[in-house]
Amino acid sequence: MSTTRVVPLQLRSGVALALASAVGLLGFLWPFFVEPGAALDSSHSGDAPYLFVAILPLLAAIVLAELTAGGLDAKAVAMLGMLSAVGGALRALGPGMAGIEPSFALVILGGRVFGRGFGFVLGATTMFTGALITGGVGPWLPFQMMTAAWVGFLAGSLPRLRGRAEVALLAAYGAVAGLAFGMVMNIWFWPFVSYAPEVSYVTGAPLVENLGRYALFYVTTSLLWDAGRAVVTAGALLVAGTALLRALRRAGRRAAFGVPVAFER
Amino acid sequence: MQPQHRPTYPRMLHPGAWWLWALGLAAAASRTRNPVPLLLVVAVTALVVAARKGDAPWARSYAAFLKLALLVIVLRVVFQALLSSGSQGPTVLFTLPELPIPGSTGIKLGGVVSLEAVLRAFYEGLQLATIIVAVGAANALGSARRLLRSVPGALYEVGVAVVIALTFAPQLVTDATRVREAHRLRGQSGGVRSLKRLIMPVLEGALERSVELAAAMDSRGYGRTSDAGHSARRAAGVFSLTGLLGLSVGVYGLLSGTGADWMGMPMLVAGALLSALGIHLGGRRTGRTTYRPDPWAFPEWAVAGSGLVAAVTMFVTAEVAPGSLILASPTQLPPVPLLAVLGILVAALPTVLAPPLPRAAAEETTSTGQREKVAA
Numbered sequence: 200m201s202t203t204r205v206v207p208l209q210l211r212s213g214v215a216l217a218l219a220s221a222v223g224l225l226g227f228l229w230p231f232f233v234e235p236g237a238a239l240d241s242s243h244s245g246d247a248p249y250l251f252v253a254i255l256p257l258l259a260a261i262v263l264a265e266l267t268a269g270g271l272d273a274k275a276v277a278m279l280g281m282l283s284a285v286g287g288a289l290r291a292l293g294p295g296m297a298g299i300e301p302s303f304a305l306v307i308l309g310g311r312v313f314g315r316g317f318g319f320v321l322g323a324t325t326m327f328t329g330a331l332i333t334g335g336v337g338p339w340l341p342f343q344m345m346t347a348a349w350v351g352f353l354a355g356s357l358p359r360l361r362g363r364a365e366v367a368l369l370a371a372y373g374a375v376a377g378l379a380f381g382m383v384m385n386i387w388f389w390p391f392v393s394y395a396p397e398v399s400y401v402t403g404a405p406l407v408e409n410l411g412r413y414a415l416f417y418v419t420t421s422l423l424w425d426a427g428r429a430v431v432t433a434g435a436l437l438v439a440g441t442a443l444l445r446a447l448r449r450a451g452r453r454a455a456f457g458v459p460v461a462f463e464r
Numbered sequence: 465m466q467p468q469h470r471p472t473y474p475r476m477l478h479p480g481a482w483w484l485w486a487l488g489l490a491a492a493a494s495r496t497r498n499p500v501p502l503l504l505v506v507a508v509t510a511l512v513v514a515a516r517k518g519d520a521p522w523a524r525s526y527a528a529f530l531k532l533a534l535l536v537i538v539l540r541v542v543f544q545a546l547l548s549s550g551s552q553g554p555t556v557l558f559t560l561p562e563l564p565i566p567g568s569t570g571i572k573l574g575g576v577v578s579l580e581a582v583l584r585a586f587y588e589g590l591q592l593a594t595i596i597v598a599v600g601a602a603n604a605l606g607s608a609r610r611l612l613r614s615v616p617g618a619l620y621e622v623g624v625a626v627v628i629a630l631t632f633a634p635q636l637v638t639d640a641t642r643v644r645e646a647h648r649l650r651g652q653s654g655g656v657r658s659l660k661r662l663i664m665p666v667l668e669g670a671l672e673r674s675v676e677l678a679a680a681m682d683s684r685g686y687g688r689t690s691d692a693g694h695s696a697r698r699a700a701g702v703f704s705l706t707g708l709l710g711l712s713v714g715v716y717g718l719l720s721g722t723g724a725d726w727m728g729m730p731m732l733v734a735g736a737l738l739s740a741l742g743i744h745l746g747g748r749r750t751g752r753t754t755y756r757p758d759p760w761a762f763p764e765w766a767v768a769g770s771g772l773v774a775a776v777t778m779f780v781t782a783e784v785a786p787g788s789l790i791l792a793s794p795t796q797l798p799p800v801p802l803l804a805v806l807g808i809l810v811a812a813l814p815t816v817l818a819p820p821l822p823r824a825a826a827e828e829t830t831s832t833g834q835r836e837k838v839a840a
Contacts, residue, residue, distance in 0.1 A: 211701050211705070214705060215704060215705060215708060218705070218708040218709065218711075218712055221712060222708070222711050222712050222715055225715050225719070226715075229715075229719060232719050249494060250718070254711065254715075254732075254736070257711075257736055257739060258711070260618075260619060260743055261707070261708060261739050261742070261743065263619055263622050264616075264618035264700075264743050264746050265704055265746075267618075267621045267622060268618070268697060268700070268701065268746060271621040271625075273677075273678040273679075273681035273686045274674075274678040274682075275621075276621050276624050276678070276686075277628065277674040277675070277677040277678035278671075278674045278678070279625040279628075280624070280625040280626070280627070280629045280674070280677075281628065281629070281673060281674035281677070282674075283626065283628075284628065284629040284630075284631075284632040284636055284670060285636060285667060286629075287629055287630070287633045288633045288636040288637050288666075301663075320622065320625075323622075324622060324625050324626055324629065327626055328629040328630060328633065330608075331609055331630060332630070332633055333525075334521070334522040334524070334525030334528065334603050334604075335525065335603070336599070336602075336603055336608045337596070337599045337603075338595075338599065435659065438659060438660050439659065439660040439663055439664070442660065442664055443663070443664070443667060446664065446667055446668055447667075447671070450671035450675065453675055454674075454675055454678065
């Protein structure tokens with residue numbers, strides 16, 4: 200089953216994506232990498248989380264601008280809008296954070312069928328639409344957009360398989376992505392919270408020690424929640440994956456993405 | 465004087481002004497754990513929201529954000545009481561039954577709970593909650609959907625996709641309700657299988673619409689790019705990529721303890737400016753204009769400026785008298801940082817400086833109609 204590349208990844212946008220993802224990843228994982236005496240050492244100031252809250256929207260804007268710099272055609276924009284609408288509507292049905300899971304499955308399927316570039320943009324727009332619909336725009340939104348974008352991108356980069364094996368692969372990936380999404384999103388606000396010294400982040404502590412603290416924090420606060428998300432995403436993909444993949448691929452064929460338009464005199 | 469400069473002329477304020485105002489208040493809250501200015505910030509947002517919010521659906525989000533903020537505080541206090549047996553103060557409130565967790569984690573559940581620990585948790589939670597409430601006020605006052613109109617040209621396609629999504633999402637919810645009702649009429653029960661039966665027709669309908677919509681957009685000339693775009697595109701790419709490199713080096717410089725000074729903040733700011741320039745240049749290629757753009761007039765400057773005043777006075781206070789913003793001991797009576805409090809009170813001025821909302825869409829159209837007649 201060939202994958203249509205609706206948002207092609209060229210050298211330029213690829214470099215932009217890699218650089219922005221590297222900085223964005225640091226925006227999540229910085230608590231593990233701060234060296235003692237560095238400017239972000241929070242024993243001097245607690246500014247580090249705010250700094251990354253300011254940078255992340257810019258990063259998301261650059262990557263999205265670069266990915267679409269060639270100009271998306273109307274078919275791609277319409278498909279992007281409609282799939283985001285489905286994701287957003289699903290979010291509106293489910294209360295609060297719980298509604299993210301079904302839209303997650305959709306981002307994975309979209310990235311799978313229409314390619315990794317499309318998956319990246321779809322993840323970002325789905326989260327953005329959901330936030331606008333639920334009225335929940337906040338500093339967490341760029342982080343959610345980046346993470347969901349990575350989920351869509353990686354779904355498009357999975358090895359090619361067919362039939363039931365593909366659905367099984369996607370479901371397994373959905374479970375992993377559901378867990379990883381929660382883990383990464385938690386790191387974002389981990390430095391903000393200091394419930395108890397045993398689970399809080401200590402600047403400059405060895406990587407292993409901070410990882411241990413984070414693991415404790417994660418298990419005590421949100422493992423149950425994220426396990427639920429992983430199970431729901433994987434379950435939705437297992438139950439409806441085959442039919443949804445078929446529907447999306449048929450729509451892709453009907454739209455005939457990537458067919459050169461030639462005018463004849 | 466043009467009417468949009470008068471604070472009394474009813475119109476929608478530019479949503480960007482509300483977001484800047486809320487950003488100023490959130491920045492102010494991020495500098496202090498003193499409950500006096502924090503509660504004042506919450507009060508100011510509540511006042512302005514009560515005075516200037518519309519009756520659109522998103523205007524209700526302030527209450528939702530308030531609930532979230534309360535949840536943050538409660539969680540913080542409960543976790544502090546339950547988990548941190550190591551960091552309690554001398555004033556013991558009560559003692560919970562203790563449950564040691566096996567292993568060398570050092571975590572204990574329960575044990576003594578002291579007034580100091582609970583108060584400190586409350587103040588820290590209050591800080592985060594205040595930031596959340598400020599964001600909620602921005603959501604309620606300045607519609608993020610309206611803000612989409614001011615999206616930079618480089619993000620034009622993504623912006624259009626989001627607008628499409630926002631337009632069709634309510635229809636899809638209607639679709640889903642209709643499909644579900646049809647199922648119920650046929651006597652089909654719920655369950656895991658019903659999810660598939662629900663989502664397939666909804667998705668098929670959405671895909672069908674997307675193909676039709678694309679044809680309609682194509683036939684109306686969507687996606688035309690200006691000829692001047694090619695060199696601007698290349699320049700935009702160069703600026704964006706150099707800016708990203710600068711951001712990477714800047715973040716590295718800030719995280720490492722050994723890097724030179726120029727590798728930190730200066731590099732980060734330069735990178736951010738370059739990439740912002742890249743995004744600006746990338747917008748040239750679309751060459752489109754905005755239909756009835758939201759004006760940025762005196763009330764917008766006043767609202768955004770009042771938020772800035774709150775932030776600046778707080779930052780000045782943090783430099784001059786840090787002791788009045790971060791309490792040395794949680795049990796002491798919180799002092800009143802006068803300058804910061806005055807700054808936050810200035811941020812309440814939008815209750816009068818922001819123009820009142822047009823009372824109803826119908827009234828608005830008749831009044832503009834009359835104005836146009838007068839102008840003619």
